Amino acid sequence: MPVIAPTHYSFRSFDRQWIIPDARLINRPNPELWDSYSAKQLFLTALERVSPRSGPSITFTGLIPDLDHYHGRGGRAHPLWRDASAKVPNIPPQLLGALAEVYGHAVSAEDLMAYLAAVMAHPAFTARFQEDLVQPGLRVPLTADPALFSEAAALGREVIWLHSYGERFADLTAGRPKVPPRMAENARPFVPEGGGIPGAPEPLPDTMEYDATKNRLHVGKGFVDNVSPEMWNYEVSGKQVVWHWFSYRRLDRTRPQIGDKRPPSPLDKIQPDHWLAEYTSDLINLLNxxxxxxxxxxxxxxxxxxxxxAELIKVDHLKTALGVGSN
Incomplete structure (x- = not known):
């Protein structure tokens, strides 16, 4: 029987791990997501039954997302494309046509996805609409101004490029190479001399601590410098991204069992016996x-x-374009 090679997938927002793409091993695989996947696919993930509390209200990934990708407690993935060849958008053509009429130029599925990224994938959106978000279900204000739409679509492409670690919406002319993004050289995090996180024969580290006085992130016996408090505290609806990234790579990964939930599988105990060099690279990529x-x-x-x-597109206008009743 042939060996199925592991592949990268998006475990949580900004946390990319490995999975064996075998339906016999995956809990509740979604065939539609796998069948429509390609190097051009993009997924928007968000909560569905509850509302975000803080951080970006939506996140993006270019990899197959876990069911709980957004922040580990429920959610839904919305692919940009319905097919692997990326020719059939997962957005009603009537909607794109209606937007084209308003703006006076063609609007692509990528444009609309980028607009959502610019407007919704940041903490100010979640804070501004906190009272409205009491009722689950995200709503987005659609501008009627062509210039504002174009500005948002351009900004959103950079946001998606960052969320996807440079693998989607890359554009050299716009300063977005198809490589893991980097901050300006004087601002980017780095492992200084003597700060390397030791590998074998040292066991996996079990602690991660942040020193705000030095802008230093300690990982076991190693550390990373130029880590701002904002990076350390960055969260997606209550989930502190950097800490939780580490929690899945630390020595003790056990978590308290809540109620009568099924106990963790013994497979969870299978992990490297030491810190891997790729973990350090992944951490640097995440911080950047x-x-x-x-x-x-x-x-x-x-x-x-x-x-x-500014003027917004009215809901009734969109309902008419989509052939949906106004009630």
């Missing part, structure tokens, strides 16, 4: 992505304010 996203947040917040004070 978070740092650049944090730097974009003021632009996203300002753009959202402009959109909310």
């Amino acid at each position: 992505v978070l740092g650049r996203l944090i730097a974009l947040e003021p632009r996203q917040a300002d753009l959202m304010k402009l959109i909310l004070t």
